Amino acid sequence: MSDAELATPFRQRADGAMKDAFLQEALTIATTKFIGLRRDAFAGFPEGEALRDQARAIKEATLQHLDHHLETLIGNVERLGGHVHYAATPAEARSIIVDIARRTGARMAVKSKSMATEEIHLNEALEAAGITPVETDLGEYIIQLAHERPSHIIAPAIHKTKGQVAELFSRELKRPAEPDPEALTRIARGELREKFLQADLGITGANFAVADTGTVVLVTNEGNGRMVTSLPRVHVAVMGVEKVVPSFTDLMVFLAILAKSATGQKLSVYTSMVQGPRRAGELEGPDEFHLVLLDGGRIAQIGGPLREALSCLRCGACLNVCPVYRQIGGHAYGYTYPGPIGILLTAMLEGAPAVKDLAHASSLCGACVEACPVRIDIPRMLIDLRREVDDKKIAPWTERVAFKLLARLLQHPRLYRFAAKAGRIMQKPFASDGRIGRLPLFFGEWTRTRDLPPVASRTFQERWASEKDLQA
Amino acid sequence: MTTRAEFISRIREQVQKTPGRFSAASARRPQHPAAEADTIRRELAERWPETLEAFRREFEGVAGVFHRVATIDMVPAVVSRIAHEREARELVTWHSAALGADLAPALGARGLDVHPMPESEPGGVAERERLRAIAARADLGLTGVDLAIAETGTLVLVSGAGRPRSTSLLPPCHIAVFDRTVLVESLRQVGVLLEAWHGDGRPPAAGAAINFITGPSRTADIELTLTRGVHGPKEVHAIFVEQPIRG
Numbered sequence A: 001m002s003d004a005e006l007a008t009p010f011r012q013r014a015d016g017a018m019k020d021a022f023l024q025e026a027l028t029i030a031t032t033k034f035i036g037l038r039r040d041a042f043a044g045f046p047e048g049e050a051l052r053d054q055a056r057a058i059k060e061a062t063l064q065h066l067d068h069h070l071e072t073l074i075g076n077v078e079r080l081g082g083h084v085h086y087a088a089t090p091a092e093a094r095s096i097i098v099d100i101a102r103r104t105g106a107r108m109a110v111k112s113k114s115m116a117t118e119e120i121h122l123n124e125a126l127e128a129a130g131i132t133p134v135e136t137d138l139g140e141y142i143i144q145l146a147h148e149r150p151s152h153i154i155a156p157a158i159h160k161t162k163g164q165v166a167e168l169f170s171r172e173l174k175r176p177a178e179p180d181p182e183a184l185t186r187i188a189r190g191e192l193r194e195k196f197l198q199a200d201l202g203i204t205g206a207n208f209a210v211a212d213t214g215t216v217v218l219v220t221n222e223g224n225g226r227m228v229t230s231l232p233r234v235h236v237a238v239m240g241v242e243k244v245v246p247s248f249t250d251l252m253v254f255l256a257i258l259a260k261s262a263t264g265q266k267l268s269v270y271t272s273m274v275q276g277p278r279r280a281g282e283l284e285g286p287d288e289f290h291l292v293l294l295d296g297g298r299i300a301q302i303g304g305p306l307r308e309a310l311s312c313l314r315c316g317a318c319l320n321v322c323p324v325y326r327q328i329g330g331h332a333y334g335y336t337y338p339g340p341i342g343i344l345l346t347a348m349l350e351g352a353p354a355v356k357d358l359a360h361a362s363s364l365c366g367a368c369v370e371a372c373p374v375r376i377d378i379p380r381m382l383i384d385l386r387r388e389v390d391d392k393k394i395a396p397w398t399e400r401v402a403f404k405l406l407a408r409l410l411q412h413p414r415l416y417r418f419a420a421k422a423g424r425i426m427q428k429p430f431a432s433d434g435r436i437g438r439l440p441l442f443f444g445e446w447t448r449t450r451d452l453p454p455v456a457s458r459t460f461q462e463r464w465a466s467e468k469d470l471q472a
Numbered sequence B: 001m002t003t004r005a006e007f008i009s010r011i012r013e014q015v016q017k018t019p020g021r022f023s024a025a026s027a028r029r030p031q032h033p034a035a036e037a038d039t040i041r042r043e044l045a046e047r048w049p050e051t052l053e054a055f056r057r058e059f060e061g062v063a064g065v066f067h068r069v070a071t072i073d074m075v076p077a078v079v080s081r082i083a084h085e086r087e088a089r090e091l092v093t094w095h096s097a098a099l100g101a102d103l104a105p106a107l108g109a110r111g112l113d114v115h116p117m118p119e120s121e122p123g124g125v126a127e128r129e130r131l132r133a134i135a136a137r138a139d140l141g142l143t144g145v146d147l148a149i150a151e152t153g154t155l156v157l158v159s160g161a162g163r164p165r166s167t168s169l170l171p172p173c174h175i176a177v178f179d180r181t182v183l184v185e186s187l188r189q190v191g192v193l194l195e196a197w198h199g200d201g202r203p204p205a206a207g208a209a210i211n212f213i214t215g216p217s218r219t220a221d222i223e224l225t226l227t228r229g230v231h232g233p234k235e236v237h238a239i240f241v242e243q244p245i246r247g
């Protein structure tokens, strides 16, 4: 998303998304379909529940000794002839990768879908250095041609119609394209096959890395992960530090639940495990293998309030079930990671002030916890985050004063009843359609990005009291 | 630039000041993976017909095409039928040592252009490029299989000398030949075997890549319409040979 777009308040971006009829329909169809596929996959997999608990325990156990596991990983990658790099910030990660590209004389880089490289805005940096980045996941390829950003973690282009894709292909690739998914896919296969064979540099993320063996694990359905790690002479994998798992035994626990949560498949089509550069006797595989370990705000959360979010597998299940995501889609969130987990990841990577509006873009319904393969308690962290935004005085003073007052009222029943009555009278000029869309004076800041529910004409307390009278 | 020492010490600081949320353990790793792997294989040897049936069901469920023949000599007939139905001629294949049998003469006799991959390191970049170009234009890729997982219908292929990664990746049609010795039931068992390959056991090959293949390449990125063969093969065939290939 461009800076100009980011400057638009969240409310407006969300409003825009909700007015886009196609986006609305596409979101409903896609998320509903993913929910069904996931449910069916777990319904036929009774051991799934226990594996989810175990996966969560493995993540927690790994975090408790993350230093040790990373050292093991680093040692093994180096033993296999790979190079490990350390990036504290996105800028550092970009310059490490650009340096590798320059040193190896790379002119074109093929990329398999990776949220980590989106997060560090790698493509812009490569372009600036004169290296052409080519996204090879079909959805990512489409949005790269369209100069957009992904709208869903696992289905980046769900906001586009086949007609729009056909138009885009004919314009950008200068060849006729029919609005038929099969034909469009064939065109992309041809275009990208050339690039795979020409590119000097292959860039991937990593779904997991196995410390014990120095293995980087990539999960894809299209096969681009295999291409990117097999054909170019240099492979760079960019990975958040939290992606390490101790052993192959642990890895299997995650593989058993990841695809089921994402797309309802028992396994994704390709799980590629690469261990260092090409070995003696091999025809393919890179001459050089680089692993870039990324902090970018993660390390501080090992002991921070967002620690639990470090267990995220990026499966997208929490997006699909989120009533807010389902209404507004990925772009409206404004950052790399959308959906409920995206709010937490954005706070982790960009700092809490970045999510002062977004932190409220959740109904705290808890559907995400249910869907999450590792049962991350997203609502709990969102509540903490809202509080932090408040404590750090990121929220305007009027809001802070208002909440302090509310806290008082809630502790004093008499005062509360009185305030409800007073509010009922005072709100008259502002309430319409059962909501208060705009408040006057300095209270306006609150209603700029949300509605305020008005005081009911009869409060619950009043109804409760009269019901009791009736029963008696 | 951040150094390894700085990076790790930042993590260590956090780890040390943070008591764990709850006591947790990672998965129990096999103590003697090679021995456990042997036990698994022995047990599986007794019930391979059920495992094979489960594999077939799952493999077909992910759009794989299953074939069954009595002996390895009958494989070329199946391969050439697949080729003829697709009007295909060019075939790349793993080296006979990696396949466990030399099928090239029989395939050639049936009118296919057969390109076996070399058994050892092809000398020089130019030769590697030439071989890769052959794989890139071939219609069919013929490989062996190192594990066939019944739980998920997955073929596991380890790269190495004579068994390039591209054979199962670049041609639009991948044909894999396997027997009962590679059948396993579950991902859990695969975990034990992987531990054994890496630990005190012997891996099937010494390459840097282990690929799990679960059906043909697919995407649903345009309007969620399922489309096959976006980058990898559009078709995956598995030919089961009843009599173990290596005797």
Ligand code: SF4
Pocket: A311, A312, A313, A314, A315, A316, A317, A318, A319, A341, A368, A371, A372, A373, A374, A375, A376
């Ligand atoms: S938070 Fe859980 S459900 Fe959401 S993407 Fe991460 S792992 Fe998946």
